[in-house]
Amino acid sequence: MEKPLLLDVNGLTVSFRTDRGDIRAVDDVSFSLREGEILSIVGESGSGKSVTLQSLLGLHDPKTTRVDGAVAFRGKRILDMPQSAMRRIRGKEIGLISQDPMTALTPVYTIGWQIAEQIREHERISARAARARAVELLAEVGFSNPNEAVDRFPHQLSGGMRQRAVIAMAISCQPALLVADEPTTALDVTVQAQVLDLLLRLRRDHGAAIILITHDMGVVSEVADHVAVMYAGRIVERGKTADLFDNPLHPYTWGLMASIPPLTGVRPDRLVSIGGMPPLPGSIPEGCGFAPRCRFAQADCRKRPPQRRHGDQSALCILDGDERLEKRREILGAQEYA
Structure with a gap:
């Protein structure tokens, strides 16, 4: 039996007001979360993960930040609430685990x-x-x-x-929802494992749903039920965790997965890295934001990429079918995917 819908984010867009006009940092982000589920939002620093969560929690300055879209928590549109009402929700119904405890x-x-x-x-x-x-x-x-x-x-x-x-x-x-903003980033490996075990126990004992922000695909594979891969302010791929690791669709996801040392098989001489740096807000291309760093970029990548679907998964990329399988093998090897 499917659990009730807890959080529904639809078309969230965040822009910062500057002397040069509004600069968009988060672009049309949508996702949902049911009670007791763990959603991991993964991506490099600068992808827009923390800005997304701070904005949907109302932790932004309305004088310098413009937030569009709809966010419903337990059916209530929380973006339209006054700050006094949001303060009653934050802490009581939605708990925040900050990236830097100090x-x-x-x-x-x-x-x-x-x-x-x-x-x-x-x-x-x-x-x-x-x-x-x-x-x-x-x-x-x-x-x-x-x-x-x-x-x-x-x-x-x-x-x-x-x-x-x-x-x-x-x-x-x-709280019914815990938002964990990279809770293991500054910790050593042993303590990271303890904190992740603690989050899983909180879900089991208290039934809390969790949004986990991270850049570590190893953490994602261990704890998440669903994954949203974020780059340049957009969710470029989403799906169930097992499906995404068995059959990644987007070249950015391939790069993140290729950067993880393998536990079995032949040890590579060198891990694959993604060249370049994520674009700053204001310099994100109109088409595919990942195109300047993608070795498979084509002329059509200058346009807004289509959403490719594969079962419950989806990705913003022009690659599809046999072409996608061929390009993926160049990054992740000859392993066959479902």
Whole structure:
């Protein structure tokens, strides 16, 4: 039985106002998320991932940013809500796990005080009960001595412990949706695995849906149910995780996958890299944004690419059929795809 629709983003477009006019950073992004699902938005830095999530959460300056499109959370159009109504949703129904826990936490307050403040902002509860809840949350996210840790300041914790404190704050009101903005980027490999296990456990125990922003395809393959590959402000490919890894459709996705060291088979002398850099907002081509870096670019790539469909997958690319299979083998080898 299909789970209820939790979040529906349709045609989200974000532009920044400058002296040269509006510069578009996110272009016609659409995706949906059902209760309990994990959607991973993957792409290089500068692809528009964080801007997309900040805008749909209302974390943008309306004086300098223009946001168009529709975002519905549990059937409510949240982009049309006043900031006071959005503040009631953020933290209580939608939790945010920031990329950098050191800047997400206030350095002059203990982590226990900050978690308790989040709880008391959204619930009618005493300070003592909120502190007790903060201790329980710190234990839940893996602090070995939460009664002591609750009185520590952020600078007294390691990077992994600060990230756990941010996660404890994000889940303090048991939100239906967690937005995790590259939560493992600044952590070592061991702590990364622990944080990912924690996110999966939160989904299992609390039923929370998760949007995971990352640039690591290895992380995507481990935790996500669905994937949206983003480049130059557009979603260039989307689909179920297993389908996308078995049968990637877009040349940008091939490049991301080719950059992962293989676990089996012959060890390559050199990993494949994508030449060049992602374009800055304002310099994105009118046609395919990836064309300047794509070794398979053609004259038709100067036009808006068509959306190719393959079952539940789709990709913005002119390549299709046997031509696509042939080009993909040049990047990912002779492996056959479904």
